[in-house]
Amino acid sequence: MTTAHQLQEFYSEFDVTNRILLSGHSHQAWPNAAKQGLLDCFNDAAKHIDDKWGAAFEKADKVRDFYRTLLGESHGEIALGQSTHELILRFLSDLSCFKYKKQTPIKIVTTNGEFHSMRRQLDRLKDVNIDVKVIDTQPQDTLAERLINALDKDTDAVLVSAVFFASSRIFHQVGDVAVAANALNIPCLVDVYHALNVIPFSLASWQLETAFIVGGGYKYCQAGEGNCFMRIPKGYNGSPIITGWFAEFESLDQAPGKVGYGKGQGAFAGSTYDPTSHYRAAAVFDFFNAQELSAERLADINKQQITRLWQGIESMALTAGVLTLPEHGIDNNAGFLSLTTPEAATWVKKLAEQGIQTDSRGNQLRLGPAPYVTDEQLDNALDVIAHIAKTMV
Secondary structure, three states: OOOHHHHHHHHHHHOOOOOEEOEOOOOOOOOOHHHHHHHHHHHHHHHHHHHHHHHHHHHHHHHHHHHHHHHOOOOOEEEEEOOHHHHHHHHHHOOHHHHOOOOOOOEEEEEOOOOHHHHHHHHHHHHOOOEEEEEOOOOHHHHHHHHHHHOOOOOOEEEEEOEOOOOOEEOOOHHHHHHHHHHOOOOEEEEOOOOOOOOOOOOOOOOOOOOEEEEEOOOOOOOOOOOEEEEEOOOOOOOOOOOOHHHHOOOOOOOOOOOOOOOHHHHHOOOOOOOHHHHHHHHHHHHHHHOOOOHHHHHHHHHHHHHHHHHHHHHHOOOOOOOEOOOOOHHHEOOOEEEEOOOHHHHHHHHHHOOEEOEEEOOEEEEEOOOOOOHHHHHHHHHHHHHHHHHHO
C-alpha cells in the first residue's frame, strides 16, 4: 500500500515535499496526473473543434460516476455545475413557492453554520422579505430537534450541512432532519462538501435517500474548481425556473413555445461550460483508482492524521487564550482540526512564514491534512505550533 512518502512523488508539481500543506480542507494539491487532463482537453479541442463535446460529455459522465460511488448510489441522478451556488440556485428556483402563488409567506429553514455560497444567498432572500429561519448550531446536541421543530406545513425548504465548514463538527443527526422533512413533503438540501471522500459516508447510512445533495471536488477530491454536483432524489422530476438549454436535451420534441425538461438530473442541467474541469477531475479520479485511494482508505488516513494533530495539541496543555481544542470531541470531528484562538489570522501568518499553509475563519485556526502529508511533516508542524505558542502567551 502506497505511503505518504511514496505518494509525494505523484504531487511534485505542487511541491508537497518542501511545503507543509495543511490546507486540505480548502484546497488539496492536485496530483501531476491533473496536468495531463488539462492537456487532453486542449488536444481534443484542437483535433475535433466543435465536435469535442462528445469526448467532453464522456468526461462529465466519469465525474458523475465518481460521485455516485462516493454517495453509494450506483445509478443516482447527478446534475453537474461549476459551483454549489449555481446548483443551489437551480434547487431554490424549483421550489413550488417560487413557481406558484402562495397564500402564506415563503419560509426556508437553515442554520448559522452554512458555507458562504448558501449563507449569503439565503441572507439576500431574507432581505427581500422571505422568512428565512436561521437555527443556531449550538448546542448541537439539540440541533436536529430544534430544526425539526421549526418545520411545519408552511415550510418550503430546509437547507443544512452534514459537516459544518468552520468547526469541522459532524452533524450525525442530519438524516433525522431529512426524514422529518420528507414526512411533511418539504424539500431538503444537504451540503456534504466537507464529508465526501474524507469521512465514512453513504446516503443509506446517513438516512439521506430522500434529500437533494450538493458537494464538489475542490477539497477532498483533489479535482480543483468547476467540479460541483447536485444529487436529485430518486423519481424526482423538477422544472426549475433557472434553467439552461442543456435541460432540453431530453425534450427536443416538445411542443413549440413550451419550456420542456428532461427527467431526474436532466431537468437540472446547465448550459455551455468549460469542460477543462471535467478532464482534470477524470484524470485525478483515474489516479485515485490506480493508487487504490478509495474513499474508505482516505477516511482512514485522515482519521489517523487528525488524531496525531489532536493529541499533539492536547499534549501542549495550552491556555484558552492561545489555542483550544474543539468541544465536540474527536469522534465527532470530520476532515480538519479547527482550533479556537482570538489570534487566528496571526497564527495563519506566522505558520506561513515557516512554510506551513493553513487558514482561518473568524476565531478558528483550521488545520487540514491530506494523504500526501507525512507523519514527519505533521510532527514538524506541531513543533512549530509549540514554538509560536510560547510567543503568544
